[in-house]
Amino acid sequence: MKKDARYSCYPFMREKASTVDFEIRTDSLTTHLGVALAAVKKEDVQVVAEDLLLMLPMAYHVNGSVRGKLAVTEEDLSWLSERYDFYVRHVKEEIQSFVLPQGTEAAAALHLCRSEAKKSYRTLHKVSEEREVPAILFDYLGLLANVCFVMAVFMNQQAGIAEIPFISKSYPMKKKKENNNEKSI
Template identity: 70%
Template sequence: MEKDMRFLCYPFMRESVSTVDFEIRTDSLTTRIGQAAALTKDVEVVHNDLMYLLPNAYHLNGSVRGKVAITEEKLNRLSEMYDYYVNEVEDQIAHFLLPQGTEAACVLHVCRSEAKKSVRALHKVSLEREVPDILFDYAHLLANVLFVMAVYVNKQNGVEEIPFISESYPTKKKK
């Protein structure tokens, strides 16, 4: 008898390999990027970049189990995004910042955190099987892009960033 697919949310759910955890984590990341895109329609450059990143987050998802769909071209475009946003907010990112501000910026900070969790899940996969370096590069860079996007959105909305000064770790003073 054929399994009724309404009772199966994800076909690999019962596998014990870390690939499943990575795929679930990047699915969450993709969902959050979609949420951020919905909240950034008033900041056109960010909205357009997020709409570009949306399918690429799913391409990252499938690149471990399936064909590697993250290309040098996609990595280079992501790198260009990073350079653009850093150029716009470099004064604000000289310090570690609290994840706060507009709703859109806060969701972008959640995206950044989800991207970092995806990097960690990808590391777990790499302990079980070979993972192409480009996937690590893309996932790390994606987290950093999402961070500077959050700061950019706050800047566009006149929201001041709040530096975080750790009481646990020494920080270097900028000269």
């Protein structure tokens, strides 16, 4: 008797290899990017919405690039790097210290995307212990996490919401000299 497809949410679920874990994690990343896009559209910040529309399919391209053909190019990485530079130019003052993941709904959603990108990177590392993984995928996921972070800060900036610095009780913070006055970062 043929198994009814309605009971299978993903054909590789019972694999032992970490590849399926990576694919599920990057599916979650893509879904979170979609949620972030919906929130950004509600807050009407067009530049971020346009960038997320391009990042959404790229997350699925990352997803399929381990089991299938590599679908992430140097041009894709270069574009994402340019977007990082764009947002950093706007938020460089706000990102001088570690900040709490808070603010507008869109900023919070983008912080979730940042976290999902990091989880995807970590899962990709597990895959790399089992099989060869193209280095560009690590670069893309690491950069994607950072782009989501600066986008989140940008969304707060657009809404006039201040970032809240996080001061760790666990790790000493380096001090930065500024105009002969010491400033904690």
